[in-house]
Amino acid sequence: MAARAPTGPDPTGPRGSRDGHRSDPVILSGCDYLGLSLDPVLREAWLQASASGPLQTGASRATTGDHPRYRRAEAAIAAFLGEPAAAFLATGYLASLAVAQALAGEATHVVLDDAAHACVRDGATLTGLPVLPFPSGDAETLRRVLGRLPRSARPLVATDGVHGLRGGMAPIDAYLEALPRSGWLWVDDAHGIGTVGAGGRGTVEALGLGPDPRLVRSLTGSKALGVAGGAVVGQAAVVERVRSHAGAYRASSAPPLAVAAAFTGAIGRMRRLPGRVRRLQSLAARFSDALPARPEVLGDRRTPVTAIHPADAAQARRLDEALRAAGFVPPWIRYPGGPSDGFFRIALRATLTADEVDRLARAIRIAL
């Protein structure tokens, strides 16, 4: 089956209701899990920040390009996650590279969850350190790999928190247990922030972990936060090393000031809309429970992403047709780390109705 970009109407357009169904096809792609990309408060923050003053500062923050709006974004995300410090960057991809560049001179090995996102894998390579992969989610093998390192080793274990391509969470509680005191656990929680944990604080909150000085997180504003930008969040010493050693921070300009303002606004919206996070979580559980237990279906009732890897082209076509007939734009994608021929990646949003989620699950059940 050829890859097919979503061809439905603009997701920002009006969505009327006809016979109890919305008249426009429902979009299931992307990562706007909380629907914040349409939030009027964030739009206002964005517009206000652009209405006067410069659109951007015209230089790296390490030279003359700093601005209070960037520092406010950092304070907001650090406080939200209960961590001492944060560095704000242009994108989540750059935030991940910044973690790797910051710790390259301190760590001795990168121990890499083999399903980590491309930016984590690219960051691992960029360190120039030996990279030791372990099977995703397998804390026992991780423990064995760590146990074989010299006593003087300072390993950097690197993983996604929530897996953005297939749903599910890395067992970072078990990863932390396996990690020596001298090491770091780097969690790219791009898909965890805003989706898991009672307050949407990500995988660390979802797994009930307390503060841990070995933990460093990279994240993006482009998914549940509905805007853009990226951040590294953790201990002050690690964040200082981002500022002093990471080319992704030092040699790249921060994003336009409107991005920083909207990012800060999004953290405020997350605090004020805990019901939206809970709603997403309850839709995710409802959807997951209604899906058939089949090898083609990958997901986890705790997370809003489900992948369907069709067994063959005929099954892919059946699913495509069934989704269209049920009023959904089939979210067929190709992406690094997924099957090369493509797959369906379904990202639920808190703005869907329970009826829509039930209809979606029914269409999939019938087509499979």
Ligand SMILES: Cc1ncc(COP(=O)(O)O)c(C=O)c1O
């Ligand atoms: C796990 C993960 N990390 C990082 C990123 C990059 O974030 P950004 O789009 O802000 O560069 C993505 C984006 O797809 C992602 O899925």
